[in-house]
Amino acid sequence: MKQIVILSGKGGTGKTTVSSAFAKLLQDKITIDCDVDAANLYLLLKPQSRNQFEYFGGKKASINPELCTQCGLCESVCRFDALHNYVIDPLSCEGCGFCYRVCPDDAIEFTETKSGNYFECNLIDDSKFYYAKLLPGEGNSGKLVSEIKKSALTNVGENIKWVIVDGPPGIGCPVNASLSGADFVVIVTEPTQSGIHDLKRLIELLKTFSIKCGIVINKYDLNEKQTLQITAYAGKENIPVLGYLPFDKDYIEAIKANKTIVEYSSKAAKDIENIWSKVEFFMDISKN
Amino acid sequence: MTISVASGKGGTGKTTVAASLASVIPQSVYIDCDVEEPNGHLMLQPKFTLEESVNKLLPEIDYNKCDFCGKCIEVCEFNALINLKFEILLFAEMCHSCGACEYFCPQNAITEIPKELGKLRSGITENGIKFYDGLLNIGEATAVPLIRKVKAKIDNEKINIIDSPPGTSCSMVETVKNSDFCLLVTESTPFGLNDLKLAIDVVKNINVPFGVVINKYDETFEEMENYLTENQIEVMLRIPFDRKIAEAYSNGILPVNNSDKIRREFIGLIATIKKKIKSNVTQMTQKKQIFAD
Ligand code: SF4
Ligand code: SF4
Ligand code: SF4
Ligand code: SF4
Numbered sequence: 001m002k003q004i005v006i007l008s009g010k011g012g013t014g015k016t017t018v019s020s021a022f023a024k025l026l027q028d029k030i031t032i033d034c035d036v037d038a039a040n041l042y043l044l045l046k047p048q049s050r051n052q053f054e055y056f057g058g059k060k061a062s063i064n065p066e067l068c069t070q071c072g073l074c075e076s077v078c079r080f081d082a083l084h085n086y087v088i089d090p091l092s093c094e095g096c097g098f099c100y101r102v103c104p105d106d107a108i109e110f111t112e113t114k115s116g117n118y119f120e121c122n123l124i125d126d127s128k129f130y131y132a133k134l135l136p137g138e139g140n141s142g143k144l145v146s147e148i149k150k151s152a153l154t155n156v157g158e159n160i161k162w163v164i165v166d167g168p169p170g171i172g173c174p175v176n177a178s179l180s181g182a183d184f185v186v187i188v189t190e191p192t193q194s195g196i197h198d199l200k201r202l203i204e205l206l207k208t209f210s211i212k213c214g215i216v217i218n219k220y221d222l223n224e225k226q227t228l229q230i231t232a233y234a235g236k237e238n239i240p241v242l243g244y245l246p247f248d249k250d251y252i253e254a255i256k257a258n259k260t261i262v263e264y265s266s267k268a269a270k271d272i273e274n275i276w277s278k279v280e281f282f283m284d285i286s287k288n
Numbered sequence: 289m290t291i292s293v294a295s296g297k298g299g300t301g302k303t304t305v306a307a308s309l310a311s312v313i314p315q316s317v318y319i320d321c322d323v324e325e326p327n328g329h330l331m332l333q334p335k336f337t338l339e340e341s342v343n344k345l346l347p348e349i350d351y352n353k354c355d356f357c358g359k360c361i362e363v364c365e366f367n368a369l370i371n372l373k374f375e376i377l378l379f380a381e382m383c384h385s386c387g388a389c390e391y392f393c394p395q396n397a398i399t400e401i402p403k404e405l406g407k408l409r410s411g412i413t414e415n416g417i418k419f420y421d422g423l424l425n426i427g428e429a430t431a432v433p434l435i436r437k438v439k440a441k442i443d444n445e446k447i448n449i450i451d452s453p454p455g456t457s458c459s460m461v462e463t464v465k466n467s468d469f470c471l472l473v474t475e476s477t478p479f480g481l482n483d484l485k486l487a488i489d490v491v492k493n494i495n496v497p498f499g500v501v502i503n504k505y506d507e508t509f510e511e512m513e514n515y516l517t518e519n520q521i522e523v524m525l526r527i528p529f530d531r532k533i534a535e536a537y538s539n540g541i542l543p544v545n546n547s548d549k550i551r552r553e554f555i556g557l558i559a560t561i562k563k564k565i566k567s568n569v570t571q572m573t574q575k576k577q578i579f580a581d
Binding site (some may be wrong): 001009010011015017037038039040042059077079080081091092095096097101102106113131134136137138139140141142169170171173176184190191192193194195198201204205208219222223226247252255256258 | 296297298299300303324325327330363365366369381384385386387388394424426427428429430431432438453454455456457458460461462465475478479482483486489490494504506508509531534535537538539540554574
């Protein structure tokens with residue numbers, strides 16, 4: 001079983017388009033959407049059925065005004081600006097429990113709170129698909145990413161060859177969590193200044209994990225000069241460019257029709273198949 | 289006055305909108321809180337004049353005092369410490385710098401040592417925009433403390449434009465809360481709509497007045513139009529899908545510097561937002577007065 005994580009650094013470069021295309025193309029796979037802040041993959045993969053599970057991401061504190069003697073100690077220790085006038089703002093509370101432990105009158109409750117849901121689904125080809133939704137404004141998305149991956153990977157059957165992971169944007173905690181156990185990372189970037197900027201930061205991060213990766217340049221013909229620059233940078237870093245996808249209305253039209261690009265356009269399907277065969281190729285090379 | 293620019297989904301053109309707004313307001317302050325991927329500087333091209341370290345505090349244990357009682361492990365809610373009996377091991381990336389371990393250690397064996405979390409950069413652009421951004425160090429898990437430091441640069445005498453991290457997580461909430469107004473940038477696709485709904489939930493929740501900007505606007509995507517009309521959400525600006533805008537963007541050129549029409553639209557947008565903020569403030573004071581009466 002091999003695990004492929006699709007990342008982008010910057011949002012909106014086409015990460016989910018590529019993930020969904022892989023998911024549609026491959027057999028003997030499971031698919032996991034780790035973008036728990038803004039889960040989009042299910043819109044394209046259209047699960048046939050789903051089981052919902054609750055996610056408890058940590059604890060939160062609250063003050064019982066009947067027991068509180070207004071000594072002010074809790075406010076003085078809270079470092080997250082969550083405590084004002086003996087009231088705790090749940091959106092700011094980091095769940096460290098400091099106030100709860102310090103309160104001399106046991107006036108603070110500290111309890112597990114629900115911070116999201118995750119779903120186990122069946123796709124039309126009977127494969128499993130997992131995604132999650134964090135409640136708005138919740139932190140701890142990294143922990144939810146770990147949880148959803150864990151639950152997806154504990155039930156994997158022997159016949160599963162591929163695990164496709166649509167990763168979160170950015171380079172923070174949820175990205176780190178999505179990378180655990182990865183065999184190969186596909187980075188989807190675009191030839192814009194911010195695309196290149198974020199690509200470089202992401203590659204710095206991947207170096208610390210020593211995971212092999214390859215780059216897909218999406219909308220490559222939007223700015224061929226910058227595309228060349230990315231290609232040169234990739235060469236210097238010894239990272240293969242897996243393929244170039246054009247700036248083509250078909251990609252947006254496919255999303256609007258709630259379809260993966262491989263269902264929508266046979267030309268794009270070829271491009272994606274070529275990219276996938278390079279993924280397999282470079283993953284094998286990386287074994288030695 | 290503080291206007292934050294956010295979007296549920298990344299890549300909708302949030303930074304372009306934020307930077308465009310800042311460039312049409314004389315003497316504005318631009319604050320980039322998207323500390324994982326700060327891109328505002330690529331569009332506004334400021335000259336950086338100062339770079340400061342922003343630190344987080346990590347516990348350090350003095351083994352001349354520590355008796356391995358395990359209290360620090362017990363109070364650490366984030367499992368950042370483990371007791372090896374000859375060493376208290378810290379997993380620095382899991383530590384939220386809450387300070388509980390230091391406070392509760394019976395032997396006073398813990399001191400908190402600053403460690404760099406990221407950088408806060410200050411600068412100024414050619415046309416006089418004050419520019420600040422945060423740059424999270426690679427591998428760091430918690431952006432919120434850095435965002436707080438960057439937000440501290442808000443200048444209440446001026447108009448501040450804040451570029452928020454994408455998504456709807458704690459970083460976005462930390463950035464947007466207490467703004468006078470929030471612009472939510474979306475695009476005419478099912479992804480854009482899905483994530484816009486999530487973002488609207490959040491801004492309503494934290495009581496920040498908001499309006500929507502649709503980028504890469506496509507009138508044939510009726511689902512979005514229907515949703516917006518049904519929920520009486522005001523669209524403040526529609527920027528049509530245009531390959532020329534995308535190409536200019538790829539070279540770091542703002543649409544307001546490329547098209548007079550778009551420039552005028554942004555000037556109109558800021559005027560509308562100002563009016564809205566004013567009327568909100570009057571409403572609030574009126575409400576307060578009624579309350580006081
Ligand atoms: S649990 Fe921690 S963050 Fe929450 S209110 Fe108490 S001290 Fe503050
Ligand atoms: S520490 Fe306890 S008693 Fe003191 S103000 Fe806080 S909640 Fe109230
Ligand atoms: S609480 Fe203090 S004395 Fe006890 S194990 Fe921790 S550092 Fe050592
Ligand atoms: S500062 Fe807080 S999070 Fe960090 S190790 Fe100490 S108790 Fe744990």
